[in-house]
Amino acid sequence: MKIDVIFTQTTSQDYSVYIDELTQLTLNTKVLIVTNTTVQKLHLQTLLTALKTNECFVVALPDGESYKNFETLSQILEACFEHRLDRKSLLIAFGGGVIGDMTGFAASIYQRGINFIQVPTTLLSQVDASVGGKTGINNAYGKNLIGSFWQPQAVYCETTFLKTLPPREFSAGVAEIIKMAVTFDKDFFQWLETHDLSVDENLKMAIAKSIETKARVVSMDEREEGIRAVLNYGHTFAHVIENQTKYTTYLHGEAVAIGMVMANKLACKLGLLSLEEAKRIQTLLERYALPTAYAIPCVEAFYDAFFLDKKSAHAKIKFILAKGIGGHLISDNVPKELVLESLKEIHV
Amino acid sequence: MKIDVIFTQTTSQDYSVYIDELTQLTLNTKVLIVTNTTVQKLHLQTLLTALKTNECFVVALPDGESYKNFETLSQILEACFEHRLDRKSLLIAFGGGVIGDMTGFAASIYQRGINFIQVPTTLLSQVDASVGGKTGINNAYGKNLIGSFWQPQAVYCETTFLKTLPPREFSAGVAEIIKMAVTFDKDFFQWLETHDLSVDENLKMAIAKSIETKARVVSMDEREEGIRAVLNYGHTFAHVIENQTKYTTYLHGEAVAIGMVMANKLACKLGLLSLEEAKRIQTLLERYALPTAYAIPCVEAFYDAFFLDKKSAHAKIKFILAKGIGGHLISDNVPKELVLESLKEIHV
Numbered sequence: 001m002k003i004d005v006i007f008t009q010t011t012s013q014d015y016s017v018y019i020d021e022l023t024q025l026t027l028n029t030k031v032l033i034v035t036n037t038t039v040q041k042l043h044l045q046t047l048l049t050a051l052k053t054n055e056c057f058v059v060a061l062p063d064g065e066s067y068k069n070f071e072t073l074s075q076i077l078e079a080c081f082e083h084r085l086d087r088k089s090l091l092i093a094f095g096g097g098v099i100g101d102m103t104g105f106a107a108s109i110y111q112r113g114i115n116f117i118q119v120p121t122t123l124l125s126q127v128d129a130s131v132g133g134k135t136g137i138n139n140a141y142g143k144n145l146i147g148s149f150w151q152p153q154a155v156y157c158e159t160t161f162l163k164t165l166p167p168r169e170f171s172a173g174v175a176e177i178i179k180m181a182v183t184f185d186k187d188f189f190q191w192l193e194t195h196d197l198s199v200d201e202n203l204k205m206a207i208a209k210s211i212e213t214k215a216r217v218v219s220m221d222e223r224e225e226g227i228r229a230v231l232n233y234g235h236t237f238a239h240v241i242e243n244q245t246k247y248t249t250y251l252h253g254e255a256v257a258i259g260m261v262m263a264n265k266l267a268c269k270l271g272l273l274s275l276e277e278a279k280r281i282q283t284l285l286e287r288y289a290l291p292t293a294y295a296i297p298c299v300e301a302f303y304d305a306f307f308l309d310k311k312s313a314h315a316k317i318k319f320i321l322a323k324g325i326g327g328h329l330i331s332d333n334v335p336k337e338l339v340l341e342s343l344k345e346i347h348v
Numbered sequence: 349m350k351i352d353v354i355f356t357q358t359t360s361q362d363y364s365v366y367i368d369e370l371t372q373l374t375l376n377t378k379v380l381i382v383t384n385t386t387v388q389k390l391h392l393q394t395l396l397t398a399l400k401t402n403e404c405f406v407v408a409l410p411d412g413e414s415y416k417n418f419e420t421l422s423q424i425l426e427a428c429f430e431h432r433l434d435r436k437s438l439l440i441a442f443g444g445g446v447i448g449d450m451t452g453f454a455a456s457i458y459q460r461g462i463n464f465i466q467v468p469t470t471l472l473s474q475v476d477a478s479v480g481g482k483t484g485i486n487n488a489y490g491k492n493l494i495g496s497f498w499q500p501q502a503v504y505c506e507t508t509f510l511k512t513l514p515p516r517e518f519s520a521g522v523a524e525i526i527k528m529a530v531t532f533d534k535d536f537f538q539w540l541e542t543h544d545l546s547v548d549e550n551l552k553m554a555i556a557k558s559i560e561t562k563a564r565v566v567s568m569d570e571r572e573e574g575i576r577a578v579l580n581y582g583h584t585f586a587h588v589i590e591n592q593t594k595y596t597t598y599l600h601g602e603a604v605a606i607g608m609v610m611a612n613k614l615a616c617k618l619g620l621l622s623l624e625e626a627k628r629i630q631t632l633l634e635r636y637a638l639p640t641a642y643a644i645p646c647v648e649a650f651y652d653a654f655f656l657d658k659k660s661a662h663a664k665i666k667f668i669l670a671k672g673i674g675g676h677l678i679s680d681n682v683p684k685e686l687v688l689e690s691l692k693e694i695h696v
Contacts, residue, residue: 109494
């Protein structure tokens with residue numbers, strides 16, 4: 001299956017996302033596979049068997065978001081120099097979002113930019129992170145604050161890699177699938193309500209549908225000057241939750257699930273979403289055992305934390321809200337009191 | 349005076365280069381000026397007086413190519429975080445090529461890319477480095493091996509800043525002016541033969557002419573896939589010279605001057621340039637006290653060093669040769685013997 005990402009506003013390279021077509025991949029250049037030690041053990045042999053290349057090297061990094069930093073980025077660059085990669089060489093990001101973000105960033109700055117291919121191995125990175133060209137690393141000031149927009153040459157999603165995912169990671173990926181449906185596609189949402197994603201065929205369909213949606217959005221707004229921000233539905237809240245819990249309690253997708261419920265409370269207050277619609281979304285999230293409540297230590301502090309988020313240029317918070325199921329609204333003038341009220345409601 | 353840089357193949361932002369129009373610069377955003385301690389002492393006050401901004405910060409880095417590394421880049425990024433620059437903020441690169449390359453690189457990766465303006469203070473950076481969007485830092489493996497293509501929002505060249513340049517640095521800038529004339533513009537070369545660049549008016553004219561040439565070339569080929577490589581005339585040789593002398597003996601422009609003479613020897617052997625034309629070029633270089641000879645320790649080792657240059661993808665050396673005065677040829681199949689012969693001739 002093949003989905004095209006075509007940039008309509010910029011001339012970033014257009015590319016395609018392939019689902020279950022990895023064996024078709026032939027590369028006539030020097031390749032460096034960037035992976036982590038977990039994925040290396042589980043799936044590297046599968047990739048090496050499928051791939052046809054002339055000259056191929058592997059660098060395996062430690063696994064985890066805590067390694068998404070400059071030191072690990074340097075390890076990738078060091079491997080590029082060591083294996084004498086040139087401007088025509090290629091990196092393959094083989095892992096989840098952390099590997100994809102760091103490999104893409106390394107590709108964007110090695111010799112002022114070389115090509116890379118995404119082979120995402122988690123559901124979350126297949127449906128979201130691997131498409132769209134956001135790259136970056138974290139630092140003491142926050143997440144993804146150093147990075148670039150750098151599009152891959154292609155994305156290969158293999159559902160076979162998802163078989164080994166722990167259930168929580170699987171569900172975290174489903175949260176982003178639900179996110180796409182809620183904000184962009186009513187029919188897809190209804191389909192999700194009636195189809196079980198633990199069935200292979202359904203999962204493949206949901207992945208394709210999510211990628212199509214993401215591809216359409218980033219095609220229109222590569223650099224997030226408008227509609228692409230809608231993909232951050234649930235994320236403004238999630239970032240604060242992740243921060244307050246030091247990234248140890250929730251997986252990113254789990255925090256997003258809670259964040260969507262929070263955003264929905266606000267949308268209900270603003271008359272954008274009915275209580276019944278909010279309930280349907282929450283029910284779907286809960287079906288995949290996703291968390292939908294969070295004990296906010298202090299509602300005022302939670303609110304203040306929004307302003308530390310880089311996405312709030314000029315100290316206005318941009319809320320991404322569901323406008324019915326399948327619609328969205330970006331608002332930067334939501335009254336503070338309404339936000340506080342919503343936060344108090346979710347307070348468990 | 350205003351010269352436009354318009355990207356015909358990519359959608360990098362088009363921008364303009366202004367000569368002696370700094371007082372026209374008004375900025376309605378948060379600004380961080382990146383400079384070095386030398387330029388800070390000599391010219392920062394002039395810049396601050398000319399500039400109209402709301403909120404302006406300064407970071408002054410140590411001066412010199414040896415500081416064009418990751419540590420200094422981190423200092424720039426740290427200042428961005430410290431002053432809470434957001435996606436709408438702006439960096440100003442205020443200094444020579446080192447400051448321009450590092451500031452541009454920092455701008456390209458801070459929050460996935462913010463705008464920057466070049467205010468080059470050396471002749472070399474005014475006529476060459478500040479236009480075209482090449483950014484980068486050096487590392488143990490070589491020069492500019494980590495970086496990006498990131499275009500400034502505007503370039504402001506002020507001839508007043510050149511008054512304090514040491515004579516050698518002035519001449520090093522003239523070498524790049526001569527480079528443009530030799531490879532692209534016969535009339536400009538003849539004009540240079542008959543006009544003294546120590547005269548203000550002539551200098552301004554030569555700067556404008558060089559920028560026009562550079563702008564035209566990068567407009568056609570931003571990412572150096574073709575004609576932009578001609579701007580490396582003299583540089584393939586210069587890089588080896590700089591490497592062998594550990595960047596301590598020659599300024600970059602001086603090494604380029606020697607490199608042009610070397611390239612010309614080769615061009616003469618290939619019948620592309622007459623001995624008389626080569627002589628005219630050498631005479632013009634010498635008029636500005638630029639070096640035109642270099643004691644090659646070992647001709648074979650010099651040749652082998654070409655292959656360490658990143659610009660030689662797939663182990664073929666691309667020679668940039670003058671084809672008469674005002675013309676050029678890129679060749680990647682020059683016989684090794686001819687190169688060795690040329691090198692032997694220059695051997696003093």
